[in-house]
Amino acid sequence: MVQIPKQQTAKPSGSPELAPPEAAKPARGAVPTSADVARLAGVSRATVSYVLNNTSAVRISEPTRRRVHEAAKELGYVPHAAARSLRAGHTRIVLMPTPEVPVGPLYSGFLNELQWALSRLDYTVVQYGSVGLGGDEAARAWAELRPVAVLAPAGMGPDGVGILQRSGAKAVITLGPDPVTGAHALLMDHREVGHAAGEHLRARGHGRIGVVMPRQEGLDTFALPRLAGVQESGAEVVRLPLSYDEEDAARAAGQIRELGLTAVFAYNDEYAMLLMRALQDTGTDVPGEVAVIGADDLMLGRLLRPRLSTVRIDLPSGEELAGLVDRLVRDPAPEPEIRDLMGASVVPREST
Amino acid sequence: MVQIPKQQTAKPSGSPELAPPEAAKPARGAVPTSADVARLAGVSRATVSYVLNNTSAVRISEPTRRRVHEAAKELGYVPHAAARSLRAGHTRIVLMPTPEVPVGPLYSGFLNELQWALSRLDYTVVQYGSVGLGGDEAARAWAELRPVAVLAPAGMGPDGVGILQRSGAKAVITLGPDPVTGAHALLMDHREVGHAAGEHLRARGHGRIGVVMPRQEGLDTFALPRLAGVQESGAEVVRLPLSYDEEDAARAAGQIRELGLTAVFAYNDEYAMLLMRALQDTGTDVPGEVAVIGADDLMLGRLLRPRLSTVRIDLPSGEELAGLVDRLVRDPAPEPEIRDLMGASVVPREST
DNA sequence: TTGAAAGCGTTACCAA
DNA sequence: TTGGTAACGCTTTCAA
Numbered sequence: 001m002v003q004i005p006k007q008q009t010a011k012p013s014g015s016p017e018l019a020p021p022e023a024a025k026p027a028r029g030a031v032p033t034s035a036d037v038a039r040l041a042g043v044s045r046a047t048v049s050y051v052l053n054n055t056s057a058v059r060i061s062e063p064t065r066r067r068v069h070e071a072a073k074e075l076g077y078v079p080h081a082a083a084r085s086l087r088a089g090h091t092r093i094v095l096m097p098t099p100e101v102p103v104g105p106l107y108s109g110f111l112n113e114l115q116w117a118l119s120r121l122d123y124t125v126v127q128y129g130s131v132g133l134g135g136d137e138a139a140r141a142w143a144e145l146r147p148v149a150v151l152a153p154a155g156m157g158p159d160g161v162g163i164l165q166r167s168g169a170k171a172v173i174t175l176g177p178d179p180v181t182g183a184h185a186l187l188m189d190h191r192e193v194g195h196a197a198g199e200h201l202r203a204r205g206h207g208r209i210g211v212v213m214p215r216q217e218g219l220d221t222f223a224l225p226r227l228a229g230v231q232e233s234g235a236e237v238v239r240l241p242l243s244y245d246e247e248d249a250a251r252a253a254g255q256i257r258e259l260g261l262t263a264v265f266a267y268n269d270e271y272a273m274l275l276m277r278a279l280q281d282t283g284t285d286v287p288g289e290v291a292v293i294g295a296d297d298l299m300l301g302r303l304l305r306p307r308l309s310t311v312r313i314d315l316p317s318g319e320e321l322a323g324l325v326d327r328l329v330r331d332p333a334p335e336p337e338i339r340d341l342m343g344a345s346v347v348p349r350e351s352t
Numbered sequence: 353m354v355q356i357p358k359q360q361t362a363k364p365s366g367s368p369e370l371a372p373p374e375a376a377k378p379a380r381g382a383v384p385t386s387a388d389v390a391r392l393a394g395v396s397r398a399t400v401s402y403v404l405n406n407t408s409a410v411r412i413s414e415p416t417r418r419r420v421h422e423a424a425k426e427l428g429y430v431p432h433a434a435a436r437s438l439r440a441g442h443t444r445i446v447l448m449p450t451p452e453v454p455v456g457p458l459y460s461g462f463l464n465e466l467q468w469a470l471s472r473l474d475y476t477v478v479q480y481g482s483v484g485l486g487g488d489e490a491a492r493a494w495a496e497l498r499p500v501a502v503l504a505p506a507g508m509g510p511d512g513v514g515i516l517q518r519s520g521a522k523a524v525i526t527l528g529p530d531p532v533t534g535a536h537a538l539l540m541d542h543r544e545v546g547h548a549a550g551e552h553l554r555a556r557g558h559g560r561i562g563v564v565m566p567r568q569e570g571l572d573t574f575a576l577p578r579l580a581g582v583q584e585s586g587a588e589v590v591r592l593p594l595s596y597d598e599e600d601a602a603r604a605a606g607q608i609r610e611l612g613l614t615a616v617f618a619y620n621d622e623y624a625m626l627l628m629r630a631l632q633d634t635g636t637d638v639p640g641e642v643a644v645i646g647a648d649d650l651m652l653g654r655l656l657r658p659r660l661s662t663v664r665i666d667l668p669s670g671e672e673l674a675g676l677v678d679r680l681v682r683d684p685a686p687e688p689e690i691r692d693l694m695g696a697s698v699v700p701r702e703s704t
Numbered sequence: 705t706t707g708a709a710a711g712c713g714t715t716a717c718c719a720a
Numbered sequence: 721t722t723g724g725t726a727a728c729g730c731t732t733t734c735a736a
Binding site for chain 3: 049084
């Protein structure tokens with residue numbers, strides 16, 4: 001069948017003014033397109049595109065430019081990102097996971113910084129909550145957006161990575177304790193945190209260490225590796241489940257006395273503060289009877305009495321990491337890059 | 353000019369098996385499209401779409417369905433969200449602002465919860481950092497994504513709202529102290545926080561109140577209204593700029609003594625903790641000589657000695673708000689809805 | 705039950 | 721310097 005080319009109702013280009021509005025305005029309530037702009041300016045859609053994108057390969061006369069800009073302004077034209085990226089064949093979307101639970105100021109600050117740094121590099125950051133979907137299903141949902149890069153949470157397997165890469169992602173970067181086949185990896189192995197704490201306490205003569213395990217769901221991702229790290233330091237470990245409230249802290253403090261523990265690694269500074277207060281309230285001397293060490297080096301630790309010993313975690317700046325993502329996107333390396341982000345070091349203060 | 357219809361290389365539909373792969377596979381490295389699936393399954397693109405979307409208006413034979421599903425799986429086909437929404441004429445994107453600075457656990461927890469709740473309702477949440485752009489320019493950048501709903505930060509003006517609405521946003525919802533013409537508003541007026549604190553302190557006989565103003569940029573959005581609230585309670589106000597470190601806190605503690613202040617509203621619990629520690633370290637009795645009240649009712653306040661008085665802020669659950677967004681999207685109300693989110697009430701403890 | 709084709713809004717190539 | 725046209729990947733109406 002013979003196709004009839006779409007009717008172009010453009011005015012002959014000799015017309016110096018904008019076309020009469022009634023012929024040019026898009027239907028009421030409809031979002032104006034570049035075709036509407038073209039019609040109103042009396043030029044072709046191509047010309048509109050050239051003008052609005054400042055295409056340097058083509059010279060457009062000044063009067064034409066002006067007419068196009070005017071028309072665009074008058075209609076309140078805004079280009080359509082989806083159409084553009086469909087045409088371009090790629091997006092500037094970077095996918096980031098949303099932590100399921102408030103995950104502490106340190107890590108959420110880190111993610112926030114990274115997000116801003118990516119925005120500054122002109123990426124569109126999409127925070128994705130994978131809700132109920134399992135690994136591969138989540139990967140498929142993500143792939144629909146055709147992200148140019150993905151920062152994948154721990155839990156994404158090699159299959160998921162493959163799905164994302166085949167959907168056009170230039171850089172798939174896992175954030176987690178272990179590298180995943182085929183993907184770049186930003187290693188964040190929290191075992192190092194537990195290990196540092198364990199060594200510190202052992203050096204002070206504690207062979208048996210209580211390890212606070214937050215009961216809050218979702219924190220296991222961090223808590224379990226930290227626990228494992230303490231074990232690997234050679235200490236005997238006693239798990240102390242703890243919810244983030246005073247009542248349970250009082251219970252835990254009692255438990256610590258019963259068990260005769262002399263040292264506790266408290267998951268992070270917030271749990272450490274909670275526990276230390278509960279211990280003090282039962283008349284236990286810190287560090288005399290029980291040594292307490294936290295992690296994350298939050299400000300509050302310095303304000304406690306005794307000052308809280310902690311494990312400082314050195315994370316790279318968001319800017320640095322955004323730069324890495326950008327480099328990986330521009331110049332997709334065939335070899336996955338593996339990088340260890342965690343530097344864990346003990347900051348000894350007065351509580352140990 | 354006569355256009356030649358694009359070649360359809362589909363096998364005659366009698367073929368029971370998948371077409372030979374060499375004829376069906378997309379070019380190496382290319383992302384498979386529904387056309388590739390159709391080719392491999394030996395059906396038309398329309399059929400692929402019907403099968404993959406479970407279109408109920410059309411009955412497709414079971415064998416055909418199977419062949420399509422197989423082909424899709426074999427190629428690792430994932431639909432292209434941009435193409436789909438281009439065709440559909442709308443997206444499921446909800447835009448949310450990213451706070452520029454770590455803004456406290458309360459608010460960031462609130463945003464996080466909202467984000468998850470929206471994800472669960474099957475929206476694609478895009479966290480947008482408007483970087484250097486001014487209000488309208490930011491609105492234009494946002495409009496390119498054709499979001500179905502926008503949660504706009506304070507700072508978005510009526511013009512920006514208009515731009516977003518004309519770009520097809522069904523619900524533009526401002527988060528901030530004042531309603532914006534044309535948009536729905538979730539009012540969060542932090543003056544109520546300062547007001548509650550001010551009244552509390554005045555009732556305890558303090559007519560002159562020091563108000564901590566965080567030096568950190570970006571917190572002014574919250575700090576200034578809180579300050580104004582204290583003023584509106586009728587108290588005489590003295591501003592106490594403070595950066596979040598011990599050294600400056602020591603200086604501020606000295607300043608408080610010099611000024612002869614007997615009461616301080618410390619912006620939030622974290623600054624309150626910092627300041628209270630500095631006061632105690634200089635031998636000042638809290639609340640005997642100086643009363644201190646914080647805000648946000650964080651856990652840490654309960655762990656301090658004396659226990660920290662605070663202003664509790666009641667925010668609605670993320671789920672509730674997500675439901676509201678969803679309702680506004682489905683049933684775009686002509687009348688902007690205004691809703692006050694802030695409930696501020698003093699929790700008196702031992703520090704005042 | 706299936707297929708052809710139009711069209712969503714852009715941009716880029718090629719021709720004038 | 722400008723304009724026509726095709727193409728990106730998908731859904732859907734209409735026709736067979």
